[in-house]
Amino acid sequence: MSEFILEMRNITKTFPGVKALEDVNLRVKTGEIHALCGENGAGKSTLMKVLSGVYPFGSYSGEIRFQGMACECKDIKQSEQMGIVIIHQELALIPYLSIAENIFLGNEQARGGIIDWNGTITKTTELLAKVGLAESPTTLVSNLGVGKQQLVEIAKALSKKVKLLILDEPTAALNEDDSENLLQLLLEFKKQGLSSILISHKLNEISKVADSITILRDGRTIETLDTKEDRVTEDRIIKGMVGRDLTHRYPQREPQIGDVIFEVRDWNVYHESHPDRKVIDDVSLYIRRGEIVGIAGLMGAGRTELAMSIFGKSYGKKISGRAFMNGKEIRLDNINQAIEQGIAYVTEDRKTYGLILIDDIKRNISLASLNKIASKTVIDENREIAEAESFRRKMNIKTPSILQKTMNLSGGNQQKVVLSKWIFAEPEILILDEPTRGIDVGAKYEIYTIIHQLAAEGKGILVISSELPEILGICDRIYAMNEGKITGELPRTEATQEKMMKYMTKSGGTGHGRADQIV
The missing domain is CATH 3.40.50.300 (P-loop containing nucleotide triphosphate hydrolases)
Known part of the structure; x- marks a missing residue:
């Protein structure tokens, strides 16, 4: 045998x-x-x-x-x-x-x-x-x-x-x-x-x-x-x-960080199905222009719930707190309002919430910004094609045609389509929830490069990731979450996996973005 x-x-x-x-x-x-x-x-x-x-x-x-x-x-x-x-x-x-x-x-x-x-x-x-x-x-x-x-x-x-x-x-x-x-x-x-x-x-x-x-x-x-x-x-x-050595898993970058562009204060969210259960507890955080901010936490810490509640209250009940863009208080009562205020959210589940899998690349890219390619509610198909082709080249989406259905793309290329959709919307703040989940190391490097380019253009980036090396590799400043609270905050120069893990398992955090350092 x-x-x-x-x-x-x-x-x-x-x-x-x-x-x-x-x-x-x-x-x-x-x-x-x-x-x-x-x-x-x-x-x-x-x-x-x-x-x-x-x-x-x-x-x-x-x-x-x-x-x-x-x-x-x-x-x-x-x-x-x-x-x-x-x-x-x-x-x-x-x-x-x-x-x-x-x-x-x-x-x-x-x-x-x-x-x-x-x-x-x-x-x-x-x-x-x-x-x-x-x-x-x-x-x-x-x-x-x-x-x-x-x-x-x-x-x-x-x-x-x-x-x-x-x-x-x-x-x-x-x-x-x-x-x-x-x-x-x-x-x-x-x-x-x-x-x-x-x-x-x-x-x-x-x-x-x-x-x-x-x-x-x-x-x-x-x-x-x-x-x-x-x-x-x-x-x-x-x-x-x-087919080549990746000497550095994360691209080199010299951050150019400006003033605070986005901030939430005293943010509280209750569970959708159990309205007596608080899932986000008095969270405050801020993002500066050109800054990549990370949120680290174990499963169930409340990271995705926080992101979705900020993005037009797309998750949660009895949401309270205040949000500011460039120092001015804004309302985020629904997704359209969030997009109009310059906030974009790349979901962790790209197949269910990020893409229309049975539709083509072209339509998926333009979907969140139809007003940019329409005149009097009529879509300019030539402009839609031109924009999609531009993103295909810039994002290196590997496909024979922008008319390819997104269900036929690899995970990395699907993620590039989702990113293209939100970059086309020209947001001020881009929330990335598990941006490299299920993606190989080569495609990860390309995604990291895109994130760096967006930060260099002055966008504020918020990255949620379950992989601590990724958070430490690409972020300028990192918040830790546990049990719906912010339990700590460290600049990249001081953050280590050991310190972050201590924060991520710490109970009863302050909820605020400037927590005490762990000694």
Whole structure:
């Protein structure tokens, strides 16, 4: 029997005008964790869709062998019957069904056409124990956090007698503890002989658990590394991904900081569904012209709730406090008002809230500023095209045409479209919520460069990020949040991960932007 559970040979996949994969080779050993790395658009997800039957046999060229047998899957159901199960970055759970119902949806445990609920509950309990999830099988998925939902997805895969588990960016939306628990679970599966393919942009996680690493670039296989035999470092992986060394992960910058451009004072926000629960507690902060300000905090600290409530009260109830632009008090009662006052918000969930995925790049870029390309309510299509083409070039959006639907772009290019939309609106303040989530290191560098350019033009930038190295790498000044309060503030020259973590776990902060320093 071959030592390889999977062999993909000379896989080529072409879309109209684009060759997504060209002679790609991938071999995965039985019982190993095999990482698949590459920039956004390198072909990772396309290759996995070929393997799992999303792109059926006949729509690509090349050969796939699984457990020594030819693998010619016509759809996902056929690949799952063989034991190949993929968990996508966007979880495919139904929130208002129970854990048990989600796990066996489409694979119901039935006798004589009638669902055996006792058997379903028993098997669900066994599966949850395997993934370390201590929840009742009858719990609604909507009542679970993202980390626990990810474990439900894995339990669902195990219910299908999985032999090769494919995880596409499984920790992108998880906090550090949930990410660590998931990685430990993969290592436990490895001990049990289960093979895994891990797609991730978090190179530290890959270095921690992967036995082998295959690097793709521009739809081609660059190399496969053995982490035990080869000297594998993050820098080597990056060089393979982008084709060059990234000596500095963050662009060099000499900030030119001016006067205070935006300020909120005594900002309070209550939960949308539980109006007695305060989620933002007496927060005050300010941003100066040309300054990049960061907000660091653990999951649940209130960072996104703060940003959304400032952006036209798009989150929360009973919002109170005062906002000032260039020293003048302003009203932010709705999103249109926020945009008119010069505030833009790049959401952390670009697919749901940032883009219209079924529409083209051109329309997505102009969407927030139709008045700029319209005359008497009639859109000037020639000007819309010209503006979109200009942003395509300036932002280096990799696409054959601005008429391409945004759903067909890589994550990094989708993020550039969202940024283009808000830059076109000419804001004074740009709030960026997790601006590089799910984006590779090369695209991250491009996003950082764009942020620096906006600051150099005198914009005020507010960056929210779960990655402390990113906050420390690009921001001039950093606020820490915990339990809805500002718990500390440090200039970049004094900030370290250790100091910021102390602030981020500190209870009962002042809520104000000039907190006492931690000694």
